[in-house]
Amino acid sequence: MNKIDHSKLRATPELEDFSGKYEDENFISKYLVESYFKSVQKLIDKIKPIRSAHEIGCGEGRSTKKLKKMVSSLTASEFVPKLVKKATLLNPELKIFEESVYDLKYENASVNLLFLLEVLEHLDHPETALEELQRVSGQYLILGVPREPLWRFLNLCRFKYLKDLGNTPGHLNHWSKRSIIKLIEKKFGEVIAVQSPLPWTIVLARKKA
Template structure:
């Protein structure tokens, strides 16, 4: 796996603020977020014999709060210092710690299910991240990203980020549903289920031996 210079990995300030979608109390925003996690729950139901799970890139820990109700023995991690503090505060019942997705703390084949939700699009080295996740995952990965070009189009409809053609600050990578499946199957394993809650793609993949 390519050696990663961790000193170059700190996200931009725009990419570090993930709370907005959870704090937005509008009916549309609440519906979209609820639909997202219902899709995640349907994918979890297709995974067998889950005894522990780990969320990478938890941000402030809002997603961790939801996932904690869906899987047993959930731990979470985040790279940015301030967000680790907030994630711990929001999830006092869970083990939350700091780590880089390129250098995960867990040993080989030690986590039944790994979550990587709305993280891959922010990474400089997505393929290296998937290879490291494959190392620690015992069997499954649930991964979600914005679905392109729908994501950018909807941003432009909201008159957001027009000078960047709707691209959200901090999004370095863009995948269609087909492109995401191809990426995951190349670096992790077979995609066995896909959910498409607007405007995301979320997949359940099974690790290739």
């Protein structure tokens, strides 16, 4: 695995207000978020029972709050210290701690299911992150990313981020459904199911030997 200088990592999640999509009362926004997590639930249903699960890059813990209703043995982590505190306040019954996706604290093959939801597009080194996920995963990964170029096109339609051609602040990487599947199969394992709630791609993958 490539060595990462953690002191130089960009905390790109701070560039974007992740709470907005969960707090937005707009009908369309609520529908999109509900569709997203219904898709996650469909993927979880394919691999039950789940002995242990861990969410990486949980942000303020709003996604964690939804995931804990789907899996009983959930922990979570986040790279930005102030977000760890917020996530813990929102989910006081769960173990939530600070860690880098490039240097996970769990032992090799120790977590049955990993979640990486809307994180990979923010990373400077996505392939290195997937290698670390492959190390820690006991068997499965559920990973979600914005579906490109649809994501940027929809931003332009609502007149957002026009000077950046619709690219959301902090999004360093962009994948179509085909390209994210190719990357996951290269660095993690076999993709066994895919959900495509507008405007995301969510993948369930099984770790390669």
